[in-house]
Amino acid sequence: MKIKNLTERDVRILHALFRYRTFTTPQVHRLFFESNKKRDYCWLRMSYLKRDGYIISKPVVNNGRKETNSYFLTTKGVEELKQRGLIDKTTFAKDLQLSGFRMLHAQQVNEFLVQLKAYGYDLWDSRLVKSTFELDRNSLIQGMLISPDERKYGLYLFTTDPEEKTLAKVISEIKKNFSIKYYLVVCTSAKAFTEFESMLKKEETRIRSSVSLLPYEDALLALKTVGDENQRIQLFQEFGRVEKVERGAFPYTVQHNGEMKYVCENLHNSTGVRRRLSLYTPHEYKRDGKKVLMLIRKGFLQDLEQEFRHYPHVQFAVILKKDLVEKIEKWENATL
Incomplete structure (x- = not known):
């Protein structure tokens, strides 16, 4: 029938x-x-x-x-x-x-929508992204993730260990396509992450957009727990009383260990956040007077401590994976 x-x-x-x-x-x-x-x-x-x-x-x-x-x-x-x-x-x-590898790759890209739709995200496929931003039809961009507060991330997903020329092409596209302000590059293999990270660091000063580079599972954790401004503020509040700053190096301060400090997070491993932090030099700190409390995942702590070793006014607080998982479980249980 x-x-x-x-x-x-x-x-x-x-x-x-x-x-x-x-x-x-x-x-x-x-x-x-x-x-x-x-x-x-x-x-x-x-x-x-x-x-x-x-x-x-x-x-x-x-x-x-x-x-x-x-x-x-x-x-x-x-x-x-x-x-x-x-x-x-x-x-x-x-x-x-689609068939073969292209079919499997599309499934993994679409999994972002499956995982994140309940959290208020939307996903554009590559056709819509290319037409909207007038990109070359041969662009490697695989979609655009739209956050609950309408931030648009150009999405690249490496599901295998890519060739060096593929990584270089993605870097080149990001450098040229600065009409997209934010990019999310997600890797399912450690080798892809390490090689892209190395290439990104060499080209970072030439890239105007903010690029977030994350392993697949870390990307989902960050997107589910600090996907918009409200979630970000809730995370800051775990460290003290938060206030919005109209004029300052960072948009929020927190009363932490008896001091008023700027507070920011980089759970997305974003070049934009690091760039903003680098501009708050020791000279700027002497003029302003507020230290910075940076919230970070443990896996990225060592590199950041090394990068900002000459910034004694920058402090780091580690956000544990288990705490993020608990936030997600609590939210999902509340919505059942």
Whole structure:
């Protein structure tokens, strides 16, 4: 028996497959069937959409074993969205379908939306980013993450150990595309992180935008816990009474250990924050009189201490991973 009428959720699934090209069964379940704890109904509904020709599926294979399915729009699915006025009439299904590494890479990029949508984030796919910012169609940018307070991060994701020329191309794009003020570069391998970090440090003074470089899990922790200004202030308040500063080296102060200090965080490992800190020189500190309390993850502490060894007015406080995980668990439990 065929589907007589597509539900509102069916249409939202089809539209999401147009916007993001592909989702796996677990991703569809988390985005659209969260109230159904088991995946059975999600799998059943997707099988109906597939049986009736709106979508197709491709197996996701890992180490020779099928793990799940990845879904794509068909011509019928595209035509349904056109009839509803949801997409441009020049769209073709064949332009949306991916295979092999490109399919797996798209799934990992889209996982940011799956993980962060409940936290108020949105994700633009690379097509929308390139058209909006008039970027070269061969740009390696993979999307744009929009924070709850509308900060736009150009997104690059390294899922393997990239070649040096790939890293250099990303650096070149970031240097040229300064219409994007913030970038997020995420690495799933330690080698990719280390090599990009080394290249970024060499070119940092030539880059006008702020670049956040993080391992994959650290990126999700930071985005979930300090994703907007309110969360940032809540983090500062754990160290003392916080006040907004109208004019100063940093926008907030905290009453910490009996002193009024500027307070900032760099859980995003941002070149912009480090640049701002470097401008608050010992000479500026003597004129202003306030020390700086920088909140940082332990893994980045040693490098920052070395970089600012000649800034005795800068103090560091380590934010532990377990504390961030507790914040996330508390928030998720409160929203169940």
